Amino acid sequence: MVSTPAPRTMNGLTVHEPSASASWRVALPHTAAAVPVARALVRTALAEPAHPVTADSDTAELLTAELVANAVEHTAGTGPIELVVHLLPTGCHVEVHDPDPAPPGGLTRPDLTPPDPWQEDGRGLLLIRALSSSCGHRPTESGKAVWFRLSAVPVQRRHPA
Template identity: 40%
Template sequence: MPSETGIAHSYGVASSNNAPLLGRCSGFVAEHPQDAFHLPARRTSVPEARRRVSALLRAWGAAQQVRDDVELVVTELFTNAVRHTGSEKVGCELALVGTHIRIEITDQGGGGASAPQVQPGSVDKECGRGLFLVGALSESWGSRPDDSGLGRTVWADLPYTAAAH
């Protein structure tokens, strides 16, 4: 369902525009703070995804290190979805569950059937470091086919701590 900004949000998921109201969205009581959005699968959408995630994490009261790490993981996964798939749009979902934040980036497919993998020697290359960084910053990460069976969701769980007041 499109919001006033024209961005589609998942049903029952609080928009980042409503981050201070995270317990309630259209009568739905969220068990955990979460947000979802879709952007066109273009390079120019990557910084927009990073800005949205940064604003959301500030609203959730995340510590600066958490914001930095999540922004980097979202940047790498979103970039991979844009570069390596034939998607028209890419979805991003964040959920705060206890002491972890779950990031899910979903593409529409068209980039081959193989799951993303860290490439050997990727630390020393200009391209290919993304998944190495995701693995280094995440407690766990992986991928699965999306609900349609055509695309793929790449997820990562990062530790969450609130900012000191």
């Protein structure tokens, strides 16, 4: 992919930020504290003036939060999870790497049973399938990566800065 310069530390986390590329990679703690950090990184990446991306940042933040929360809640261990954000001319691609090799249930195959309206959870993968232009998962050397893509938003639908 892209060569990454030396990492830097931001808020106690290691951030790999390629200077000549529109990609970010950050190790996140395997705790709920990772969710707001992931949302902030996606928001910051999509606002990057050097690489203007026209993907909807609110949707990107929501779907990123769902992926990170799923990785924290549904994978064992205390090792870090990793967030990777790629800005593309056609939108953005976000991946969350976790140590569990098991595929996420229902991401690429819709559940036939609708979520229980009285439960607080069970809608994350449904949101990812419904709001992303594509999504999926792939094995990695240390577990799996779960990803989604958002297409660029037409200029007239962008949020004002």
